[in-house]
Amino acid sequence: MANHGNHAASGAHGHDHGHGGHHDLEALRQMGFWLFLITDCILFGTLFATYIVLHNNTAGGPTASELFEMPGVIAETFILLTSSFTSGLAVLCMNRGNRQGLIGWLAVTAILGAAFIGLEVSEFLKMVDEGAKISTSAFLSGFYTLVGTHGLHVSVGLCWMIALMFQLRKHGITSVTRRKVNVISLYWHFLDVVWIFVFTIVYMMGVM
């Protein structure tokens, strides 16, 4: 219904350069995804609030400055930052109609994302090895929930990105795959923004 209505309306508005109801539907879908990102912001907001309130309640366990090892975290930060840039380059290639470039930059982004997850998982494993488990203290519960939720988002994004590369190979750049690439690149930039605040509030303020 919405599709039909949009088509009729855009005809009435006299758009003569060839985008009809299908285009408006894709634009609307992208808008819907933006609204999801805003709600995701609120989810992370609650987790940040929890962490900030609880970060001094270490219950005799390790504190932030004893636990965090900055070299790995700094590497994660620059890896994610670069991957946000490369996902932008993928969108640029798409806008030029360059499918190989698009898939290539998405692959680079996914590899950087996988490196980020690898570093994070090894960091978590090392911390658990040292006895800093999620059940050790309120500080660590808040920490693993906040940082783990971000890591989970990145992992989901990775699977999604790989699936999208297969779709692009099969269907090429259509109005549907175009919207999907725009949406995943928004998602990836959003995850980078969340990480900036994890890096600042959890790690930098934890070790200073």
Added chain:
Amino acid sequence: MAQHPTGHSHDAHAHGDSHESHGSLKSYVIGFVLSLVLTIIPLVAVLNDMVEGTAARVLLLVTAVLQFVVQLFFFMHLREEKKPRWNLMALILGLVIVLTIVIGSIWIMTYNKVA
């Protein structure tokens, strides 16, 4: 509905002017360089103890917020959105809720320590 609800309305153009509404290589490179600078400044200043205490916290938060703005403008193209700016409206609503939750929690819990 038909009034192009998002600023990315021109995406579906197959060729031609589509890159105008989705940034150029230049804007992405500027955004990336700014992000790198805004990450390196607090790293160097705080880890070398050039600033401490409240000043360090302020520096960290200011550079983080600036980097958020850089991502919004240079990577997420918020500035290029056409009117009506639904994306911006939704973002402002979300930020109001997030800030209320975070600052409200800190405020309440600071005075919750009954000794």
